[in-house]
Amino acid sequence: MKAVTYTRYGGPDVLHLADVPTPAPGDREVLIRVRAAEVTKSDCEFRSFRYSVKWFWLPLRIAVGVIRPRRSILGMYFAGEVVSVGGRVTRFVPGDQVYGCTGLRLGAYGEYVVLPEGAAIGPKPRNMTFAEAAAVPLGGLNALHFMRRAGIEPGEQVLINGAGGSIGAHAVQIAHSMGAHVTAVDHRIKEDLVRRLGASDFVDYTTDDVTTMGRRFDVIFDMVAGSPYRRLIGKLQPGGRYLHGNPRLSVLLRSVLTTRFTDKTVTVAFASETGEDLAKLTEMIEAGEIQSIVDRVYPMAEAADAHRRVETEQRLGAVVITPDERDGPPADGFRNLE
Ligand SMILES: NC(=O)c1ccc[n+]([C@@H]2O[C@H](COP(=O)([O-])OP(=O)(O)OC[C@H]3O[C@@H](n4cnc5c(N)ncnc54)[C@H](OP(=O)(O)O)[C@@H]3O)[C@@H](O)[C@H]2O)c1
Missing domain, CATH: 3.40.50.720 (NAD(P)-binding Rossmann-like Domain)
Incomplete structure (x- = not known):
């Protein structure tokens, strides 16, 4: 599969599109085809390892990789489709449209990601595109x-x-x-x-x-x-x-x-991220209480530009990357604010 990878900490140019093995789900895991992933301030911080809050620098660096990043594919928030499930999975079936968080496993900047079925995964709001949904978790x-x-x-x-x-x-x-x-x-x-x-x-x-x-x-x-x-x-x-x-x-x-x-x-406090809370957000979104605000959608190959956009702080809403450009344009009018 294609994925945006990085093998050293640094500026946006450390990000490259590469061919990597497609992950396979274990017994209690789901394989999700990522249709869109949010590019967040946290992704930029993981990439550069520069933090305005210094106290968690050392514990985080130990968790993420002291010399170089241990996990080469960034991305914590996504929307996509379940393509296959392990033999003991009961919550999901292939074809489910979902959104969620990978947590410190990262990996949402790839065409596919594998997650335990108990991870923070919820039903994608029906009234949102994949790009809009990826901007929510x-x-x-x-x-x-x-x-x-x-x-x-x-x-x-x-x-x-x-x-x-x-x-x-x-x-x-x-x-x-x-x-x-x-x-x-x-x-x-x-x-x-x-x-x-x-x-x-x-x-x-x-x-x-x-x-x-x-x-x-x-x-x-x-x-x-x-x-x-x-x-x-x-x-x-x-x-x-x-x-x-x-x-x-x-x-x-x-x-x-x-x-x-x-x-x-x-x-x-650090917020907990759960499938139950994602289901609650889906309810609020489908009831019209929460909208998604997408600033721009970039093809995965332009992930470095997406990071620059997040770091220059001129964006109005979320920056999203997508492996499939057809998933790009958000349905709402917020991009017209630019
Ligand atoms: N506690 C948790 O569980 C948790 C979870 C995730 C992330 N975080 C951390 O929380 C931070 C914010 O996350 P985020 O994704 O919401 O970041 P974000 O999208 O960059 O939002 C920060 C906002 O604050 C504005 N801002 C900057 N300086 C300001 C000031 N002096 N007064 C008022 N507003 C100001 C920024 O505007 P400008 O465009 O002008 O800079 C920007 O709109 C990140 O550093 C992230 O690592 C915490």
Whole structure:
């Protein structure tokens, strides 16, 4: 099969299209034909091994490969079709259209991927193309996890920092669907996008500082490494909740003190990724509560350009690669925002 591979850490040009053996499913595994895979900030970080959050550099490097990457095919989020299943698989049959996460096994940048049937795999939303569906699991699962942990009540004021990113854009939609009044913070080029997703107010972080404004919030969800912790805690209402999805070590330590000694609660957590949550997202998507935002779809052979697009931060929504260009164009109109 064809796959985008890399054998050393570095810039986008370390990515190459190569012929590699097609994996075969074991007894309790499924073989999925990948129709589209999201190119994420995390993929770029795995490729370059440059992290804005430094504390997990060493454990991650040991897990991923000290000298060179242990797994040569990147890609954690995909949509595709089950082509064959192992003899003891009961959840899937060939022909099922699915989307999901490979986790640290990676491998979604190939034409085929093998996963255990218990991996985070869910039914692909019927009202989405493969490209649109591939853009959901990262942002959708993480946002669902944090918005649930926030325990949002209808009418609450929710601030989302990094609202135009993969996770933030899903958080805007989920918080909005929970009845919150959402204030989004991001670069001004994303204002139109996040307002269309449900944000009522917008703050451009390049010109304005939300921590000097007169507003207070019940919930702050922060995806930005290095944001001003003390000043953001100061923007919470009494009993407010601060959730950080991209915390530096200092935030991890301070979160314990804030939760223990003040009336505010700080949550720093990595989201779990499960098939059950993907099925929940499928329900929300088919009910029209969540849309997919695809910025551009690249053929797999142009994966390096797709990485450049993600790293230049000019994208509006998800960047997706596809082995089959016929799967490319998203059905919705979000690309017209460009
Ligand atoms: N906790 C978890 O479970 C978890 C899971 C997956 C990923 N992550 C990590 O979370 C991070 C974000 O993920 P993502 O995929 O959503 O990234 P993303 O798509 O790059 O989104 C980040 C957004 O934040 C914006 N931003 C940058 N600086 C800002 C600032 N000072 N104030 C407000 N907004 C700002 C960016 O805008 P610009 O375009 O202007 O830069 C971008 O729109 C990644 O580093 C990833 O590794 C955490």
